[in-house]
Amino acid sequence: MWWKTTVVYQIYPRSFQDSNGDGVGDLEGIRRRLPYLKDLGVGTIWLSPFYKSPMRDFGYDxxxxxxxxxxxxxLEDFDRLLKEAHALGLKVLIDLVPNHTSDQHPWFLESKSSRNNPKRNWYIWKDPGPDGGPPNNWQSFFGGPAWTLDEGTGQYYLHLFLPEQPDLNWQNPEVREALYEAMRFWLRRGVDGFRxxxxWLLAKDPLxxxxxxxxxWRPGLPDRLRHEHTFTEDQPETFAYVREMRFVLDEFSEPGRERxxxxxxxxxxxxxxxxxxxxxxxxFNFSLITEGLPNWQPENIARIVEEYESLLTPWDWPNWVLGNHDQPRLASRLGESQARVAAMLLFTLRGTPTWYYGDELALPNGEIPPERVRDPAALRQKDRTPAGYHTLGRDPERTPMPWDTSPYAGFSTVEPWLPLNPDWPVRNVAAQEKDPKSMLHLVKRLIRLRQDPELLFGPYRTYWARNGLYAYLRGKGLLIAxxxxxREKALDLPxxxxxxxxxHLDREEAVGNTLRLRPDEGVVVRLG
Known part of the structure; x- marks a missing residue:
């Protein structure tokens, strides 16, 4: 099963490579960079949305x-990208956004046109509450009520995100079948699956x-944290919808080519x-992001790994992730030295790792001046939090990939849609390719090392997790410390x-019964 041995690399298409000089990354740009991804060693690329969209939430509408x-x-650009990726042995996952559409989607335009329209029940419409306001107290992830009144029909529609992103009604079988047909459209073209x-939000409380x-909750926190989400998250009906999606994927799966x-x-x-x-x-197991990075201590990381491992059955395959398009950059959270340690953790734990573009350069969060802010979450909630834009904004982790020292870092021939990282003249792919001790070379080495059967399939066992050190065994022959x-640390080996x-990429040597670790160092030891 290829998805157990692969490394997934997430690409935010707007920010990877611009091929036509408009300052925004595109599919052709990604195609041109496929050799880089092959050389990096990843086996699967995941593309964030590139569907037709008004771009109120950059493709998630x-x-x-x-x-x-x-x-x-x-579409021809996509087909060419997919064909060349497959020719290089790379799998391609694309985003599926089934919870909501744009308010400009033809389905929603029909739905809001009349209470009697056949597609009215494709979305979630409710009469005003007793006070004439929203039907209930549900809050949007992007701030404010999750309901917007449509003056034309006198009812509110639900949107857990922007008002321009109305939620689909997954209780309606016609909606589900329409989404499954969209899945089949891309599966017929040859995609290897979907993120x-x-x-977990598809089903809502029917009452x-x-x-x-x-x-x-306290003032200054996002509006959505005012409540516990008993009735908008992880509802029982969700599991039936997941099973139906799996059935669609299985229609196109075959041995060695599972979707x-x-x-x-x-x-x-x-x-x-x-x-x-x-x-x-x-x-997706986000526990390293949500619980690990805010409390980067050996005891805490070991607890997370052990809890997850204890909950998995023999038929479940683990996965781990340290960053994505919604989370601050790894290097900005931990600093580059510990980002290297975190990379070794990610690629040596049991399961499939997902890596976020640019983290192989220890790319930091971008610096976004107020006039360059683009993220709707930040723009809608900047006045609701004391810290302003950067508390809620996701622009800093979406800045363009710096490729070299040419104008605009080789990403584009014009000013990019978001500012480049301030240190791009020295922190870019070309510079790190020349530096044998760079973060880029470390990630390449880790991905190659991960093909060791002990790392791919060997069991996990905690060896040590205290006093600043975390060590674990993989299989019978590998110890990761x-x-x-x-500060320097010493660890007794078995x-x-x-x-x-x-x-540090400067050490391959025999070691006795005591392993000495330099500050901010991780090592892989082959025992025996």
Whole structure:
């Protein structure tokens, strides 16, 4: 099963490579950079949305599930990209956005045209509450009520994100079949699967009850955190929808060519793992992002790994991720030295790793001046939080990929849609290719090392997790030791061995019964 041995590389298409000089990345730009991805060693690329869209949320507001937005190119561009990726041995996953559409999608334009329109029930419409306001207290992820009044028909429609992103009614079988046909459209073209956006939000409480208040909310936090999401997240009906999506994927699967589902699911681990049973191949495990990076301590990371491993059945395949288009950059969270340690962690844990574009350069969060802010979450909520844009904005982790020292870092021939990282003249692909000890070379080495059968399929066992050190065994012959501190540390080994890789990229040597780790160093030791 290819998805167990691959490394997934997420590409945010607007920010990877511009091929036509408009300052925005596109599909042709990605195609031209496929050799870089092959050389990096990843086996699968995941493309964030490139569908036709008004771009109110940069493609997550879909106006046509079966076409490419002109800013990214054409269907022919996609077909060419897919063909060349497959020729290089790369799998391609694309985003599926099934929870909501754009308010400019023909389905919604019909739905809002009349209460009697055949597509009225394709979206979630409700009469005003007793006070004439929204039907209940549900809040949008992007701030404010999750309901907007349509003056023409006198009812409110639900949108868990922007008002321009009305939620589809997944209780309606016609809606589900329309989405499944969209899946088939891309599967027939040859895609290898989907990353499914906000999978855990598809079903809503059929009684539309008010959500209970959260005891943890305080002024300054996002509006959505005012409540516990008892009635808008992880509803029982969701699992039936996941099973139906799996059936569609299985229509196109064959031995050695499984089509897979990766589910975006921000839930505690004990709830997350239930999505395996429903048929999701890889329910995204965000625990390192949500719990690990904010508390980067060996004891905490070991606890997370052990809890996850304990919840998995023999039929479940683990997965790990340290960054994405919605989260601050890894290097800005930990600093470059510990970002190297985190990379070694990601690529040596059991399961499929997902890597975010640019993190192989230790790319930092971008610096976005107020006049350059583009993220709708930031623009809608900047006045609601004391910290302003950068508390909620996602622009800093979406800045363009710096390729070289040519104008605009080789990303474009004009000013990019977001500013480049300030240090792009020295932090770029070409510069790190020339530096044998760069983060880029470390990631390449880690991806190659991960093909060792012990790392691919060997069991995990915690060896040590205290006093700033985290060490674990993979299979019978590998020990990974990570120093989370800026001080030298020593670790007693179960037997002699040999260091085969250090995050400093300057050490391959025999080691006795005591392993000495330099500050901010991770090593892989082959025992025996």
């Amino acid at each position: 879909v106006a046509d599930y079966c076409d490419v937005d002109p800013v990214f190119g054409t 499914v956006d906000v999978l 539309f009850r008010d959500e209970p208040g959260s005891p943890f 897979i589902m990766v589910g975006e699911i921000y839930l505690p681990l004990h709830r997350l793992v239930r999505y395996y049973r429903a048929g999701c191949h890889l329910p 990570l120093n989370f501190t800026d 037997q002699e061995g040999r260091v085969v890789l250090s995050t």
